[in-house]
Amino acid sequence: MKTLADVFRETLKEKGISSFGVLSKRFRGSKNPLQEVALEIINGKGAIFRLPEKTAHAWDLKGNRVGGSCYAYAPMCMGEKFEMVLSPEELRSKLPEWPFFIIDLSLWDRHTSREKGKLCLQIIQSYGLLKDHFTGRELTVAPAGEEFRRMFRGPLDRITTYEGPVAGFLKEKGIGEVVLLDPWADEVLTGEDFEVGAFVVGGIVDTSGKKRGTTPEIGRELEGAGIKVRRRKIVLKGDVIGVPDRINRIIGILLGMMVDGMSMDEAVYEFQEPRHARWRLRKELPKRAIRYRINGKTYRVVEKELFESYSNWLKIRWEDFVKVLRELDLIALERKRIHRLNRISVPRVIKGKLHRVILLKKAAMLCYNC
Ligand SMILES: C[S@@+](CC[C@H](N)C(=O)[O-])C[C@H]1O[C@@H](n2cnc3c(N)ncnc32)[C@H](O)[C@@H]1O
Numbered sequence: 001m002k003t004l005a006d007v008f009r010e011t012l013k014e015k016g017i018s019s020f021g022v023l024s025k026r027f028r029g030s031k032n033p034l035q036e037v038a039l040e041i042i043n044g045k046g047a048i049f050r051l052p053e054k055t056a057h058a059w060d061l062k063g064n065r066v067g068g069s070c071y072a073y074a075p076m077c078m079g080e081k082f083e084m085v086l087s088p089e090e091l092r093s094k095l096p097e098w099p100f101f102i103i104d105l106s107l108w109d110r111h112t113s114r115e116k117g118k119l120c121l122q123i124i125q126s127y128g129l130l131k132d133h134f135t136g137r138e139l140t141v142a143p144a145g146e147e148f149r150r151m152f153r154g155p156l157d158r159i160t161t162y163e164g165p166v167a168g169f170l171k172e173k174g175i176g177e178v179v180l181l182d183p184w185a186d187e188v189l190t191g192e193d194f195e196v197g198a199f200v201v202g203g204i205v206d207t208s209g210k211k212r213g214t215t216p217e218i219g220r221e222l223e224g225a226g227i228k229v230r231r232r233k234i235v236l237k238g239d240v241i242g243v244p245d246r247i248n249r250i251i252g253i254l255l256g257m258m259v260d261g262m263s264m265d266e267a268v269y270e271f272q273e274p275r276h277a278r279w280r281l282r283k284e285l286p287k288r289a290i291r292y293r294i295n296g297k298t299y300r301v302v303e304k305e306l307f308e309s310y311s312n313w314l315k316i317r318w319e320d321f322v323k324v325l326r327e328l329d330l331i332a333l334e335r336k337r338i339h340r341l342n343r344i345s346v347p348r349v350i351k352g353k354l355h356r357v358i359l360l361k362k363a364a365m366l367c368y369n370c
Pocket residue numbers: 180181182183184200201202203204205206211212213214215216232233234235240243244245246247250
């Protein structure tokens with residue numbers, strides 16, 4: 001999917017412009033000058049002008065620094081001095097129809113005021129992600145009540161807000177089908193779902209109360225209002241555990257897949273924090289444990305080398321691995337030591353579970369050898 005920077009690049013190319021600068025220091029340290037300058041133009045703050053002399057700094061259309069350019073971004077007031085070659089209206093007319101990313105706030109009143117604050121923060125962070133790819137106005141909040149508007153510290157005039165329910169907004173926009181991001185869905189999100197006109201994310205923060213299982217309520221509400229809903233989950237290697245559940249991270253994962261071409265596992269990894277990775281590790285490690293029975297006591301042992309293999313898809317540090325081992329009362333041993341334990345033990349089923357029993361004499365030998 002094209003980004004705003006792509007549209008800007010194509011438009012400049014069509015006009016035969018191969019580089020552009022700026023008339024202020026503002027964007028000098030920018031990591032994505034095409035996107036940032038295009039956003040200012042879209043927001044009506046400035047335009048691209050032809051200059052009589054080259055600017056001191058400029059970028060080519062790949063965003064690399066070049067010596068200087070006779071074309072520059074400048075505020076609209078420069079229109080009297082220089083010839084405008086790309087106006088906000090012209091750039092806006094080139095924009096494709098990007099989907100809406102709707103945050104459904106129908107459960108706003110079920111949140112404490114602290115949670116409402118967190119919701120507002122996650123919405124601001126979602127705006128940040130969308131403006132890095134599109135214009136930011138794709139971010140839609142509905143129903144955006146009076147309390148939300150009061151509490152929201154972000155740029156209300158640069159996102160889309162709708163006072164009524166999400167279904168009302170969709171009908172006004174002529175959108176009959178949406179993807180609802182829902183961790184309880186049966187189906188996993190795929191590239192085929194990217195064709196819809198809107199993605200709906202539950203405006204839900206889960207730090208208190210009974211909000212478990214509330215996302216499907218949003219789906220039922222939409223369906224009741226005549227909207228077709230594709231409920232889709234995001235998974236990491238087939239399981240929702242380990243997928244970050246903050247609204248902005250869910251939107252980040254979506255953008256990672258849609259725009260940056262990442263696989264679902266790569267996008268989840270990108271937006272994962274060690275705490276989410278530990279959730280998953282708690283589920284994975286017990287599956288790999290071997291039970292050893294020594295002198296009537298059971299020890300659950302995993303290979304130390306598992307740390308490396310889990311680090312490939314879980315954002316864990318060594319301290320996260322150790323933390324989870326402690327919580328689960330597991331012992332990590334090097335693979336070669338596990339092989340030695342296996343050689344001196346015999347398999348036995350005890351209380352329905354497979355154990356490897358090490359005879360006392362052999363255990364003593366093992367300790368001696370250690
Ligand atoms: C903090 S979660 C709330 C989950 C809610 N307590 C529940 O049990 O349904 C906020 C929103 O993020 C989205 N979300 C979180 N995890 C997801 C996943 N694994 N797949 C798809 N969407 C997810 C959903 O839209 C959800 O409503």
